[in-house]
Structures are given as structure tokens and as C-alpha cells.
Amino acid sequence: MTSETTTPRDRLAAPTHAEMAELFRLISGYRVSQALYVVATLGIPDLLTDGPRDSDELAQVTGMQAAALYRVLRFLAGVGIFREEAPRRFALTPLGAGLRADVPGSIRSTALMLLDEVHWTAWGQLRHSVRTGETAFAQVHGVGNFDYFARHPVTAAVFHQAMTSSTARSGGALAQAYDFAGIRRLVDVGGGHGLLLATMLQAHPTMRGVLFDRPEVVAGARPTLEEAGVANRCEIVGGDFFAAVPPDGDAYLLRQIIHDWDDARATVILANCRQAMGAHGRILVVERGMAPDLRQALPALHLDLEMLVNVGGLQRTDAEYEALFTAAGVRLSAIVPLGDAEQFSVFEGESMAPASRDPSQVWAPAGSVHTDPTGEQEQTPTGA
Numbered sequence: 001m002t003s004e005t006t007t008p009r010d011r012l013a014a015p016t017h018a019e020m021a022e023l024f025r026l027i028s029g030y031r032v033s034q035a036l037y038v039v040a041t042l043g044i045p046d047l048l049t050d051g052p053r054d055s056d057e058l059a060q061v062t063g064m065q066a067a068a069l070y071r072v073l074r075f076l077a078g079v080g081i082f083r084e085e086a087p088r089r090f091a092l093t094p095l096g097a098g099l100r101a102d103v104p105g106s107i108r109s110t111a112l113m114l115l116d117e118v119h120w121t122a123w124g125q126l127r128h129s130v131r132t133g134e135t136a137f138a139q140v141h142g143v144g145n146f147d148y149f150a151r152h153p154v155t156a157a158v159f160h161q162a163m164t165s166s167t168a169r170s171g172g173a174l175a176q177a178y179d180f181a182g183i184r185r186l187v188d189v190g191g192g193h194g195l196l197l198a199t200m201l202q203a204h205p206t207m208r209g210v211l212f213d214r215p216e217v218v219a220g221a222r223p224t225l226e227e228a229g230v231a232n233r234c235e236i237v238g239g240d241f242f243a244a245v246p247p248d249g250d251a252y253l254l255r256q257i258i259h260d261w262d263d264a265r266a267t268v269i270l271a272n273c274r275q276a277m278g279a280h281g282r283i284l285v286v287e288r289g290m291a292p293d294l295r296q297a298l299p300a301l302h303l304d305l306e307m308l309v310n311v312g313g314l315q316r317t318d319a320e321y322e323a324l325f326t327a328a329g330v331r332l333s334a335i336v337p338l339g340d341a342e343q344f345s346v347f348e349g350e351s352m353a354p355a356s357r358d359p360s361q362v363w364a365p366a367g368s369v370h371t372d373p374t375g376e377q378e379q380t381p382t383g384a
């Protein structure tokens with residue numbers, strides 16, 4: 001057969017046995033996911049911290065059925081999470097150790113967040129998102145992700161713990177890779193429980209911070225700031241970033257915020273930051289970059305589908321960030337890769353034409369809660 005007569009179908013070689021096996025491994029990934037979820041919820045990796053244990057003993061401690069738990073541990077030994085040292089006796093491998101709750105940047109809370117029923121059932125409706133472009137999460141749970149968290153504090157606590165441990169894995173890289181010189185007041189927009197801001201304040205002893213997030217979220221932030229020894233340099237403000245963000249920051253940090261939202265809503269958040277900052281203010285969007293090689297971009301592509309299923313946002317290319325910034329009146333002034341394992345970059349923006357704020361206008365979004373560094377709290381009544 002000559003090259004003129006071959007069709008794309010001819011050129012597509014029949015899959016090898018190895019390729020078929022790889023496909024099967026990908027298809028059956030849900031078994032690994034759920035087995036990992038079970039051992040993470042039971043705290044089995046933590047129970048193996050001091051050395052190998054018999055599976056029957058682990059079943060007794062965790063209240064599980066011995067034969068069934070053994071089969072799960074054996075399966076995960078096949079995956080490389082445990083090692084069966086002697087018949088029915090398991091040790092934790094270095095790979096499995098990341099699931100211990102007490103290791104720095106532990107991935108346990110991420111496993112709990114991604115694999116619990118709330119998340120799992122939403123992913124079961126991925127096809128709904130593909131058909132409609134809408135979030136499967138709202139289809140399954142009847143409300144948006146963040147409103148669901150507001151009504152389900154236990155699920156929300158797992159989410160914020162997962163966000164905090166993700167910051168523990170990559171927050172240090174931000175402090176090192178980006179030059180914060182000249183930033184005296186840093187506003188962390190959607191800063192969750194505040195570990196990222198705390199990390200920046202620890203690295204810059206004269207910097208002051210403002211932690212901004214939904215009121216029910218910042219209500220849980222003080223212990224993180226106190227533990228980091230920065231609470232006396234940090235205001236805690238609750239509010240809605242679609243309404244307004246705290247004014248007069250030298251920089252507005254938005255880590256994993258913009259990817260949660262479609263272009264229209266992301267533009268509102270960026271425009272509110274631009275409106276709030278001084279003439280020389282900066283916007284620092286911290287997101288995973290999207291490498292042109294899709295295999296290299298895989299971590300970002302994973303997150304992209306998370307956004308599709310759960311919140312209605314997306315991961316963006318550099319050009320898409322630039323377009324978004326422009327729509328919000330912000331010039332993309334630099335892209336600084338953090339060089340961390342999770343492939344985050346800072347997308348730095350400056351105001352194109354500094355917005356003039358009316359200084360007589362007191363900033364107070366409806367329903368906001370403001371805590372100054374002394375811990376005094378003021379409540380702005382809804383509708384004020």
C-alpha cells in the first residue's frame with residue numbers, strides 16, 4: 001500500500017496488549033480511588049506510622065470486617081501504598097506515607113475532599129456537565145459549591161483543610177519566587193483560613209495583611225494566624241468579592257480564585273480588586289500555568305475538569321489570562337513561574353488607568369464582618 005492510498009484508519013495501528021492493559025488500568029482507576037478513600041478515612045496510614053501491623057488488628061482498631069479490610073490492604077499493596085511484610089501483616093511504603101495526617105503537606109485531606117460522597121456523586125454526573133456546560137455539582141446537590149459549604153460545615157471543614165495543606169505544599173515557593181519588596185499591605189482575596197497570607201507575613205516581618213473571604217469561612221481563620229504568630233499584623237474581613245474587596249492594598253493576592261469562575265464573573269472579581277487598590281497597586285493571580293504540551297499540562301487539565309464539574313470555572317492559558325486582565329482594566333505585567341511541583345505561576349497585573357476611589361466613601365459591603373488585629377469585631381448589617 002502506497003502512502004497516497006493509506007487512510008487515517010490504516011495508519012492507526014491495532015492496539016498492543018500493553019496499550020490495552022494501560023487502558024484497562026485507566027478505566028478501573030475508581031477502584032484505587034475508593035480503596036484509598038477507605039484507608040484514608042480509617043486513618044490506616046497513621047496507624048502504621050510506628051511500624052507494620054496485622055490486618056486483623058487494624059480491623060479491630062477501626063471496627064471493620066477483618067476479611068474485607070485485608071482484601072483492601074492487599075489490593076493497595078499491589079498498587080504500592082502498603083507492603084505485605086509477612087502474611088496479613090502490612091507496612092506503609094514511602095508512597096503511602098503522604099496519606100498520614102501528620103506529614104508536612106499531607107495529601108490525606110485532599111483524598112477526603114475529592115473522594116467523599118458529595119464530590120463523588122457530582123463526578124458521577126460529569127456527562128451532565130459535558131452535555132450542558134453547567135456544573136454537575138449544582139445538578140446533584142441543588143446549590144452551588146460554596147453555598148453548599150455554607151450549609152454543610154463538616155464538608156466545608158474538609159475542603160478548607162485540603163486547601164490549607166495544598167498551601168503548605170506550595171506557599172513557600174510563592175514567598176521565594178516572587179519579589180514582595182514594596183508591598184506593605186497585602187490583601188488575600190478568597191484567602192480561606194489564611195495559611196498563605198500567614199506564610200507571606202512570616203517571610204516579610206514588616207508587612208501587614210488583610211485576610212478576606214466569605215464571613216463563615218474567615219470565622220475559622222484566627223487559629224491559623226495565631227499559630228503562625230502573625231495575628232497581630234492581620235485584619236480578618238468577611239464579605240463577598242463580587243460586591244467589593246477591602247481597599248488600599250499594595251497587592252491583591254488571588255490564589256486559586258479566578259479559576260473557580262467563568263470569564264464574566266472572574267472579570268468582576270479582578271475589576272473589584274483594581275477598583276480597591278491604590279494607583280501603584282498590583283494584582284497577583286496565582287494559578288497553575290497551562291503548558292502547551294498537554295502531557296505536561298496534565299495536572300492543570302485535571303483541575304480544569306474539577307472546575308467544570310464543581311464550580312463552573314476553568315484553567316486558562318497565558319493568553320486567556322491576559323485577555324481576562326484586559327477586560328478588567330488590568331495590564332498583565334509579568335508571569336512568574338514558582339518552580340514548584342504543582343506548576344503554579346503568578347500572573348501579575350497593574351491597573352491600566354488607576355480607578356479613582358471616592359475617599360469619603362467608607363468601604364463596608366453588606367453583611368461583612370471585620371476583625372481588626374486586636375480581635376475586636378464589627379458587624380456591618382446586611383443591606384447597610
Ligand SMILES: C[S@@+](CC[C@H](N)C(=O)[O-])C[C@H]1O[C@@H](n2cnc3c(N)ncnc32)[C@H](O)[C@@H]1O
Pocket residue numbers: 146163164166167189190191192193196212213214217239240241242254255256257260
Ligand atoms: C479554591 S478556594 C482557594 C482558597 C485559597 N486562596 C487557597 O489557595 O488555598 C476558593 C476560596 O474562595 C472563597 N470564596 C468563594 N466565593 C466567595 C465570595 N463570593 N467572596 C469571597 N470569597 C469567596 C471560598 O470560600 C474559598 O476559600
